[in-house]
Amino acid sequence: MEKREALLKLDKLIGRELHQLAKELDIPIYGPSGKVNKGWAGHTIERYLGLPLNSSKSPNFGSWELKVVPIRWSPRKKQWVFKETMAITMIDPYNLIRTPFEKSYLYQKLQRMVVAVRSVGNKNEDSSYLVGIFEISLENEKIFQQVKEDYEKVRRVVAEKIEEGYSYQESVTFLSGRMGIYIQPRTKGKGYGSITRAFYCRKTFLELFLDLSKVGIQ
DSSP states (O other): OOHHHHHHHHHTTTTOBHHHHHHHTTOOSBOTTSOBOTTHHHHHHHHHTTOOOOOOSSOTTSSSEEEEEEEEEETTTTEEEESSOEEEEEOOHHHHTTOOGGGSHHHHHHHTEEEEEEEOOSSTTSOOBEEEEEEEOOOSHHHHHHHHHHHHHHHHHHHHHHHTTOOHHHHGGGOOTTOOSSEEEEEOSSSTTOOOEEEEEOHHHHHHHOOGGGSOOO
């Protein structure tokens, strides 16, 4: 599906309650153990658009990438805020040190990304509505250069640690969520001590493209 067609179709979803849509499309919200299937909302929207569920590193619609971001109401700030940072793609240290930014999966995804914003409550069973559709790109030169710098810094750290004799898996443990202005490397996986890392968008980056004052909150 081309991005323009998808944007039109997604626009028709604004205001829909996503738990109900998940049931209609046979997407499980809870796993066999009873725990929440964390990706249920994204899987629901992907199936609505006709995308088979997969974990490809490339943009999931071929020419563009879809992400779903939750927002919540902050009583203290009296406004809608991002519930969490947004994961973009896993960090594979072997490919990372061999891939300049312009050839990376990170660049491919951010260059043509559509973000579906959904409202959430304090509990998973609280109603969740699709409330806005936004686009992200790196056409702005200043933003492009900062994201590239964030990526290349991560790349340098991993390359340096491998040169010092650490294994590929060990090299990523030297990455820190404190790194990066717009894009940060963070632990991806269950529990403390996980050795997997992924690139995440900081909330300051999301704020450049996602204006939460314009979302249609139910």
